[in-house]
Amino acid sequence: MKQLIDFIPLIVFFTIYKMDPRTMELAGQSFxxxxPFSATLALMVASVIVYGGMYLKSRHLEKSQMITLVAVILFGGMTLAFHDEMFLKWKAPIVNWIFAAAFLGSQFVGSKTLVQRMMGHVMTLPDAIWTRLNMSWVVFFTLLGAANLFVAFTFHDIWVDFKVFGSLILTFGFVILQFVFLSKYINTDAATSDSTGGIKSSEEK
Structure with a gap:
């Protein structure tokens, strides 16, 4: 549910971006x-409303949500200020690379990798497997950022489609691959219980 809520600003952006420009009247003002530019403004407003509402409800935002909100305001603001959507095209690559850097940094800072902090309450894995999973996210976010950058500056006509839907599909596919990997590992090793240090799902604990 939370992921669907996070997706609302992108849907708003995509819808308005694809509309043919038209002049509207509201409260005696025309706009x-x-x-791209009205869509950028809508993205900024929708992001503030969505994440602001989430913060008011729970008094908390995840770091990824804070990074996304700051990036939307920063790159969206520059897009509108300079009337150049090039700035907005850089948002997705840079955000993805920030995520990659965060996962990579967790390899060296703290006792647990970032992916272990996210999934450690669900299952128990050997340190070597956590490290492999964490590094897979580093590689994924690095490549996803590069793909966003390549599409944005090479295929202008479809970059918004890729930004909204392509990235989502790739992320979903990557998560499925991880699930398959973990399922195989659990199937072969979960039979060994606590005494052997095998993988245990949260239901087995």
Missing amino acids: ELGG
Whole structure:
């Protein structure tokens, strides 16, 4: 559910970006609706509303949500200030590379990797497996950022489609691959119980 809520600002952005520009009247003021710049403004407003609402409800935002919100405000603001959507095209690559750096940094800072902190309450794995999973996210976010950058500056006509849907599909596919990997590992080793240090799901503990 939380992931769907996170997706709302992108849907708003995509919808308005794809609209043919038109002049609208509201409270005696005229403004343009449709195209990259009104879509950027809508993305910023929707992000503030969504994440602001989440913070008011739980008094907490995850670090990934804070990074995303700051990036939207920063790159969206530059896009509108300079009237150049090049700045917005850099948002997705840089955010993905920040995530990659965070996962990589967790290899050397603290007692647990970032992926272990996220999934450690679900299952218990040997340190070597946690490290492999964590590094797989480093590689994934690095490549996803590069893919976003390549598409944004090479295929202008489809970069918004890729930004909204392509990244989501790739992320979903990557998560499925990880699930398959973990399932195989659990199937072969979960039979060894606590005494052998095998993988145990949270239900087995």
